Amino acid sequence: MDFSWIHDPFYQSYFWQGFVNTLMLVAISGFFGFILAVLNALAQVKGPRPLAWLAKGYTTVIRGTPLLVQLFFFYDGIGRLLPMIDGIRQSIIWPLLTNAFFFGCLTFTVSVGAYAGEVIRGAMASVPKRELETAKAFGMSSWKILWRIWLPRAIQICLPTLTGEIILLLKSVPLVSTIAVVDLLRAANIVRSETFLVYEPLLLVAGIYVALTVVLTWVMHTIEKNFPGAKPQKSALFSRL
Amino acid sequence: MSDSTHHSQFAENSQSCAPAVSVSNLHMSYGSFEVLKGIDAEAAEGSVTSIIGASGSGKSTFLRCMNLLEQPKEGRLEIAGETVEFAYSDKGRPVPVCKQVTRNLRTRVSMVFQQFNLWPHFTVLGNVTEVPIHIQGVSRKEAIERAEYYLEKVGMSDKRDQYPAYLSGGQQQRVAIARALATEPDVMLFDEPTSALDPELVGEVLNVIRSLAEDGRTMLLVTHEMRFAREVSNQILFLHQGQIEESGTPEDVFENPSSERCQQFLSSIIH
Numbered sequence: 296m297d298f299s300w301i302h303d304p305f306y307q308s309y310f311w312q313g314f315v316n317t318l319m320l321v322a323i324s325g326f327f328g329f330i331l332a333v334l335n336a337l338a339q340v341k342g343p344r345p346l347a348w349l350a351k352g353y354t355t356v357i358r359g360t361p362l363l364v365q366l367f368f369f370y371d372g373i374g375r376l377l378p379m380i381d382g383i384r385q386s387i388i389w390p391l392l393t394n395a396f397f398f399g400c401l402t403f404t405v406s407v408g409a410y411a412g413e414v415i416r417g418a419m420a421s422v423p424k425r426e427l428e429t430a431k432a433f434g435m436s437s438w439k440i441l442w443r444i445w446l447p448r449a450i451q452i453c454l455p456t457l458t459g460e461i462i463l464l465l466k467s468v469p470l471v472s473t474i475a476v477v478d479l480l481r482a483a484n485i486v487r488s489e490t491f492l493v494y495e496p497l498l499l500v501a502g503i504y505v506a507l508t509v510v511l512t513w514v515m516h517t518i519e520k521n522f523p524g525a526k527p528q529k530s531a532l533f534s535r536l
Numbered sequence: 537m538s539d540s541t542h543h544s545q546f547a548e549n550s551q552s553c554a555p556a557v558s559v560s561n562l563h564m565s566y567g568s569f570e571v572l573k574g575i576d577a578e579a580a581e582g583s584v585t586s587i588i589g590a591s592g593s594g595k596s597t598f599l600r601c602m603n604l605l606e607q608p609k610e611g612r613l614e615i616a617g618e619t620v621e622f623a624y625s626d627k628g629r630p631v632p633v634c635k636q637v638t639r640n641l642r643t644r645v646s647m648v649f650q651q652f653n654l655w656p657h658f659t660v661l662g663n664v665t666e667v668p669i670h671i672q673g674v675s676r677k678e679a680i681e682r683a684e685y686y687l688e689k690v691g692m693s694d695k696r697d698q699y700p701a702y703l704s705g706g707q708q709q710r711v712a713i714a715r716a717l718a719t720e721p722d723v724m725l726f727d728e729p730t731s732a733l734d735p736e737l738v739g740e741v742l743n744v745i746r747s748l749a750e751d752g753r754t755m756l757l758v759t760h761e762m763r764f765a766r767e768v769s770n771q772i773l774f775l776h777q778g779q780i781e782e783s784g785t786p787e788d789v790f791e792n793p794s795s796e797r798c799q800q801f802l803s804s805i806i807h
């Protein structure tokens with residue numbers, strides 16, 4: 296085993312950049328993806344027909360195609376078509392549209408919106424009808440029931456599943472190394488190509504991912520435990536890794 | 537018997553007041569299956585009416601019509617100062633009750649369910665303040681005062697910051713009663729409030745309901761607890777296949793029921 300390259304500041308900066316990009320990708324697409332997921336679920340459960348179909352179609356297409364294909368589709372497809380729009384090169388969002396990291400975030404957001412949206416939709420269906428009916432019996436309007444009872448209860452129910460989704464998201468990040476975003480895998484590949492070491496850089500990547508997964512699981516578990524009305528439960532951290 | 541002096545005194549009270557609930561010719565169907573076949577009933581203000589009858593006779597449906605959780609297809613309902621006439625349009629669909637009327641009615645008629653139906657993501661206090669704050673527009677401070685008052689009344693003050701999952705069934709039902717009381721309703725509906733409870737927890741809930749009866753709350757109560765119904769009620773309605781087969785004071789209904797079906801039902805319950 297040869298880990299002497301770890302002391303090289305040049306490689307260190309690549310790994311650091313990869314680490315930061317990984318966290319940012321997960322945080323940004325986790326956040327916006329969750330919002331999109333809620334909107335997706337709402338559109339399917341409560342939206343007018345055409346909107347519900349649109350949301351259903353979006354979910355089916357995204358869940359039915361490989362994430363890598365979607366990534367290429369957004370980056371190579373849309374990314375190449377956009378410059379044809381008149382005046383777009385002069386607009387202030389142009390730097391964003393030429394940025395591979397942006398397309399990584401976009402692809403993952405769209406993906407989380409579909410997968411988590413399906414999870415939330417299912418959870419909404421599993422909230423006992425009588426809890427909603429009770430709110431109705433007290434004169435609550437249907438929108439208020441949605442925001443105060445239905446949605447919070449659904450999130451409470453599916454939080455453990457959402458934890459699983461976010462960990463899958465974390466482990467999808469290396470895909471962006473194919474569109475020239477520096478993530479941990481790309482940093483490792485740079486080391487591998489220059490030092491001809493096969494395993495050591497990959498071992499470091501694997502080690503970092505395991506650590507990130509443990510931390511992320513712990514964070515989500517803490518949120519679950521402190522979610523209003525959570526049932527008493529024993530520590531399930533290690534049983535769920 | 538001390539019991540009978542107890543409720544005859546209630547009966548006197550209630551006779552002097554106008555009816556708080558008045559139902560006439562109420563018909564209700566699920567699809568083509570007619571569940572209520574023309575119900576006429578009245579309940580005086582401050583009185584307790586118990587609705588008894590076999591499973592499937594339409595007791596829950598009747599109660600659910602009182603706060604429009606089910607829409608009757610025909611008849612008239614006067615409750616909590618609102619009058620609602622039910623009718624079918626030419627196309628055979630029920631004419632929907634005006635939203636404002638529905639809302640007014642529901643905020644003044646509150647219901648206690650067999651399964652408690654507390655909202656699990658709110659604390660006890662959150663459950664009890666939810667309707668006053670978010671539906672009735674009461675200030676947070678006043679809502680909390682109200683909640684504390686009614687939680688005290690049902691003996692649940694010490695659990696105010698607890699979540700429902702940590703409470704026993706009897707405790708949950710008492711909180712559900714406090715939740716219903718905190719809306720300061722004109723009429724309270726109870727649908728088998730003790731049927732989902734372990735036998736040793738039934739008493740604590742019945743005691744709370746009994747104290748409400750003594751306060752002179754207008755209540756409609758569906759129950760299988762015949763002794764209790766007899767003790768607290770001013771009026772008993774016996775429902776059979778969607779019709780009122782027998783009605784009257786507890787003495788009338790329990791001691792000399794004129795309907796044969798009511799006699800059969802009572803003897804089947806007692807044995």
Ligand SMILES: Nc1ncnc2c1ncn2[C@@H]1O[C@H](COP(=O)(O)OP(=O)(O)OP(=O)(O)O)[C@@H](O)[C@H]1O
Binds near residue numbers: 569589592593597598
């Ligand atoms: N949502 C529904 N759709 C169709 N039929 C229903 C529905 N709810 C109740 N029914 C039927 O209506 C009839 C009356 O039901 P209801 O629940 O009012 O009876 P109940 O007297 O409350 O009985 P129990 O003592 O079992 O609670 C029953 O035959 C029942 O099967």
Ligand SMILES: [Mg+2]
Binds near residue numbers: 595
């Ligand atoms: Mg019933």
